[in-house]
Amino acid sequence: MKLVKAIIKPERFELVKKALEKNGFSGMTVTNVNGHGEQKGITLEYRGGRMNVDLLPKIQIDMVVKYDQVDLLVNTIAESCRTGRVGDGRIFVAPVEKVVRIRTGESLDELPIERMADTATYAISDLISPATEKEDYASLDISQPVTAQSKGV
Secondary structure, three states, rough: EEEEEEEEOOHHHHHHHHHHHHOOOOOOEEEEEEOOOOOOOOEEEEEEHHHHHHHHEEEEEEEEEHHHHHHHHHHHHHHHHOOOOOOOEEEEEEEEOOOOOOOOOOOOOOHHHHHHHHHHHHHHOOOOOOOOOHHHHOOOOOHHHHOOOOOOO
């Protein structure tokens, strides 16, 4: 299994998401991040003054996929984000040694093969109670780490 991490422009996210769904990818973790690469930020004019912004808003997408899905995933993200201008983003691919479902303790290699592609859904579902419906995921505040103490354990 591989971890594919993409850092993209926020305005390209919906396009990427639709392209991923079209190609059969569903589980992902999405994080708002700030950073810069070659462009080293931008200079904005505001109320007659100039302001340097060195950390630009970006979207980070993390997905864990099987080895044979990596090329399709990387190409889908790259084609959806490419404008030809500086700041389009980066894609990183790294090996994943082990994935464990927190709720049950089972490792990913023990899961049925058809459930392997949706690992991000399992990770987020372990943060919420079983009574929470899937539609409520978007309203969850997961910006703070969840600990045993914060869950009342």
